[in-house]
Amino acid sequence: MLTMIIVALITIILFGFCIAPVNGRRRRNRAVGFFHPYTNDGGGGERVLWCAVRGIQEEIPDLDCCIYTGDHDATPQSLMARALDRFGVTLLSPPKVVHLYKRKWIEETTYPHFTMIGQSLGSMYLAWEALCKFTPLYYFDTSGYAFTYPLARLFGCKVICYTHYPTISSDMLSRVRDRSLMYNNDALITKSVWLSRCKIVYYTFFSCLYGIVGSCAHLAMVNSSWTKSHIERLWKIPDRIKRVYPPCDTSGLQVLPLERSTKIPVIISVAQFRPEKAHTLQLEAFSAAIKRLDPTLPKPKFQIVGSCRNKSDDDRLQMLKKKAIELNISEQVEFHKNVTYRDLVGLLGGAVAGIHSMTDEHFGISVVEYMAAGAIPIAHNSAGPKMDIVLDEDGQQTGFLACTVEEYADAIVRTVTMSETERLKVAAAARRRARRFSEQRFYDDFKAAVRPILCHVSR
Known part of the structure; x- marks a missing residue:
């Protein structure tokens, strides 16, 4: 079953590349769509989201910002208030909101086994719902769902992402090889040579897929030297990767x-x-x-x-x-x-x-x-x-x-x-x-990174 799903995934990716130019002519809203299914997580990733929205609003004021969220009680006013109350970020205008109802497909509890591939495929399903409801000029992933990038290109969007950490890394592979016990490598795996080898094969195959989908980004911003080195190694698009330190208060x-x-x-x-x-x-x-x-x-x-x-x-x-x-x-x-x-x-x-x-x-x-x-x-x-x-x-x-x-x-x-x-x-x-x-350093580096992508938008 897993093999069939993976084959289907690869087919979608290749199919997307073939017909993307055709779909690129479809009607797209003059907006940046931020794919951030959890707008209530309260962490550094959410701070990046609101600062990125603020940065876009400052750079091109007449370009709409839309948030794809699975939080059903979210409204433009509540999200604007949350950005200020929780993070001290003042948005220039309330963002548009598109509610997503398939978020359970990216929950880790939905996939007791093969969690990474399950969540990755689930993110494609969720992104399909998002893009069918609202197709923006720019698709901006701020949550690390790289498997959605080929789909966004299929819809004719320019793909921008801010990557906090790679979904798979050489460090994770090393821990499995060393049979080190950790939250994502439990005792059942570490005690078995055979299961550890199977997991190495799984991780290796997944990292190849991750490299393929990640390379679909037109611009990939990363948050640290460590993340940059891993993403460059995996995605192999060094000229499209920019290090932008996250906004800290x-x-x-x-x-x-x-x-x-x-x-x-x-x-x-x-x-x-x-x-x-x-x-x-x-x-x-x-x-x-x-x-x-x-x-x-x-x-x-x-x-x-x-x-x-x-x-x-x-x-x-x-x-x-x-x-x-x-x-x-x-x-x-x-x-x-x-x-x-x-x-x-x-x-x-x-x-x-x-x-x-x-x-x-x-x-x-x-x-x-x-x-x-x-x-x-x-x-x-x-x-x-x-x-x-x-x-x-x-x-x-x-x-x-x-x-x-x-x-x-x-x-x-x-x-x-x-x-x-x-x-x-x-x-x-x-x-x-x-x-x-500083937050100002983030805004300066962020705007410098996105400006070449957004330059053709009339002001």
Whole structure:
């Protein structure tokens, strides 16, 4: 059955290339259609969406912006208000909204096995619904659904994308070869040589398909050096790939004072409640750190801030609360779900450090937000944080990188026990580095990237 689906997919792709010129003459609305099925996820991807809409509105004011969303209660006014309330982004006008009713076909729970190929094919079905309802001049994917690009070209659209991370990467293949246990490589696979080999074949074949569909983009913006290197290797269109760092609220957060109350040090974590964010590791590291601290000193507080997209995320949040009880740290841990932008700023303003623990985080907007707010970052020693963000600024350390529970615990202890003078020195350097990833920098680089694609649109 899977083989038949894949053959059908390849046929659609090839067929699309053959007839795209014919369909290119079909009537298309003078608009940019943003394919973003989850406009309530509350993460960095949604911030990119609203800043991209704002960037298009500034660049060509008379070009409509349309949002393809599976959130049925979304309206032009509610989305405009959400962009402001949650992210501090002021849109110049309300976007048009096209509601999608086939979103279940991209839910990971729909595909217990072969999840990547299932979601990819499901995204094509969802994009078909979107483009049949409203066909824009420009199709802009801000959620990473590369398998929709050939379909958009079939409808005669110019395809633009902002890729946060590759759906498949050489790092994922390496972990399967090494039989490393992780959220996307469970114990059943790692314990079996035969199953691991089968998964390698599956991943290799999928990466070939991913390369084919990704190469259909007329412009691919990527968010980091790590993502850029992988996408160039997979899609093989280096002249159409531009690195555009995501918009981080550095200006709004940099007005916060660097001085913090250290009577009860606050550690913060900002991330969606998703498995790859590794919240359990954070709790274990915080528990280990408390045991290493002087028992006569006040225990630090840990604030975990995140958003929930669906029931799976809600269930994960409940499991984390139970984990805190098991580790006997529930009195020191606070959970904040779906907070507003204003409340998030307030929480960041009281933290001395911020924890990030996702392996191969493509960029790490939350890490930059910590640095801009004056909270010393303790980030995972891989990908975006390692290559782009937590680097020395003018020879001064800007934060800590860690991998294991022990390394995170060490960094927490070092942060909460360092002198105020040393903490301020590190925090100030981190804040200076965060300016490299400002929202204005995003707008400048974003407009420079899309301008050649949009240049034929009359003003």
